[in-house]
Amino acid sequence: MRRRRLTAVLATAVGVLLTGTAAHADAGPGSAGIGDPYYPDYGNGGYDVAHYGLELKYRPSDDRLEGTATITARATRDLTRFDLDFLLDVSSVTVDGRPARFTTSGAHELVITPAHVLRRGRPLTVVVRYAGVPSTKKYNDYVGWARTPDGAVAAQEPESAWWWFPSNDHPLDKATYDIGITVPQGLQTISNGVPTGSRTANGWTRYGWRETRPQATYLTTLAVGRFDVHHSRTKNGLPVITAYSPDLPADRAAAARTSVERTAEVVDWASGIFGPYPFTALGGYVPNVTSHFALETQTRVFYSPYGFRNGPRPYLIVHENAHQWFGDSVSLARWSDIWLNEGFATYAEWLWSEQHGEGTAAELARTTYDSYPADDPFWQVKPGDPGPGENQFADAVYDRGAMALQALRARVGDHAFFTILRTWAAHKRYGNGTIPEFIAHAEHVSGQRLGALFQTWLYTPGRPAAPPQPTATAARPKSWSQIRQAHAALHPPASRG
Structure with missing residues (x-):
């Protein structure tokens, strides 16, 4: 009787082991690219991000950025490992609260091996702790992080996230964001969505920003420096946030304000043609950078001062805010x-x-x-x-x-x-x-x-x-x-x- 019972128990155990093996037979690594024909190694496969929680600390004097990224995602297949796109130096990674092994591969791949197979359809939480000097990191001799006299700006296309947070960097994988950024007291920050408050202690100020609508990684922006910040509202009550570096040349500063302060007018007009504005905030900012382009960063358009060198540019404001429908929402x-x-x-x-x-x-x-x-x-x-x-x-x-x-x-x-x-x-x-x-x-x-x-x-x-x-x-x-x-x-x- 005991022998039969032992045999049955052993058979059950073997069956469980075999079943488990079969369940993971198709497990494998996520791809190092999402499949874009132009940029095969951009983005990653095997998972879908729902939310990025970024907690950052930035020191402009030596361009030192420290960060913790908490990424909430869902596995789209049984995963034995997966990649994030990133360039800074990583000190630790956990997946679902357990330490994970990590290494780098290629020009911008952070390769993560979790302690256990990540099952398809199940949520996962990845926490990456990192630090570095973004302006020293290059991709094909390019630096996607612009230092300014009093801070820095992240706004580029088709990639910019690599220099400041790990991500699945392709528009196919959009997510919501909470960004906390701590900077020396006296400086301000600009990012997407709506501000969630600030607090100052021991010579540092932490600012919070939140975007609750899906957002592509390249449309996520960050600026640190001194800004004249303006708050207003649209006719429908949406918050409008515009900001200008106080160090812009006088003629460009005046032209920039004359132009960017028309953002609410432009969005109200566009809403009558394209349909309701798709986001919960709008605006734009003009930092003290030397670049020569504008970018439709979601809810908070980036404008180079260069665009206003010959006077106000209402058509520039129209172009970038039309992107909030065509490029950002869609x-x-x-x-x-x-x-x-x-x-x-x-x-x-x-x-x-x-x-x-x-x-x-x-x-x-x-x-x-x-x-x-x-x-x-x-x-x-x-x-x-x-x-x-x-x-x-x-x-x-x-x-x-x-x-x-x-x-x-x-x-x-x-x-x-x-x-x-x-x-x-x-x-x-x-x-x-x-x-x-x-x-x-x-x-x-x-x-x-x-x-x-x-x-x-x-x-x-x-x-x-x-x-x-x-x-x-x-x-x-x-x-x-x-x-x-x-x-x-x-x-x-x-x-x-």
Whole structure:
């Protein structure tokens, strides 16, 4: 009797072991890239991040950044290890409260091996403690962390998180954020979302920021320094936060304030065209940096002072805030879909011009078409697939991209066109989209076959035989000069991928 019972117990134990082995038979490492055709090693596979909790301490005098990142995620497969994108020096990692082994691989991979297999569908919490001097870290000879005379700024595209927090760095994996940043007393911080309070002790001040809507990693920004901060509200009661370095040249400071303080006006206007504003706060900031571009960092747009060197730039404000719908709320699914960001934001400028009697979108499309001779290299870049590197942000992605939208408007009519824009923003809200999905959406709403139109304007090298709306007047619109000057301040540096 005892022998039979022992045999049964042993058999049960062996069965459990075998079952456990079978359950983990498909366990493996998450991929070191998320699968983007332009940047194969950007992002990571095997998990999906829900929230980043960042607790940082920054000392501008020697650019020393210390941080603890608490990452809440869910495994999308049984994982034996996984990667985060990061460049700073890591001192410890825990996964679900247990110490994990870690090492580095490639140019920006932090490879983490947890103490146990992470089961598919189960939540996990990763805590990474780190420190370093961001300005000394390079990727392909590029530094994505800008020091300023009194602090620093993190705002770049297509990557910037690597220099200040570990992440799954691709727009496909959006998350919410809580950011706490401690800096020497007398300095301020700027980040996304809404402030959650500040406290000062022992010569240091901690500021908190929170973004409760999904946000791509490259749209997450941080600035430390001295700022003149302004608080106001939109007509609908949303908080507006704008900030300016007090050390900007006087002419640029005045032009910057005149422009950025129109943010609420621009967002209210855009809401009437694209649908309700998708976030809980808005604004922008102008730090004392030497860079020459602006970036649609979510809820708190980054502007270089360079953009205001020749006076106010309302069209720059329109462009970057249109991105809050097209690029931020509806994010690209792969970097080859960049037209969904830049073509749409450029077209918003044309709509602003039309609204304010400075030239219709059709006239701007015709003028843009006429401004590039047929043999100009401009026409060789395909907005629907421009390629990585400098072509990704080529003028054609912006200008020919906007012409594609005017061609669509001319084909389907105003009612269908604006319905397409509004419903695209609504259906893809807080998610991701691809160009083929947009084309299918436009065909569904309009009831027309549009493949040939988009093939001509997005994917075929060479100047199309006719302008987007041939009947449009060729007279140069009043807004033309303003828009061209604004575009000189739009482009990020060429990709380092």
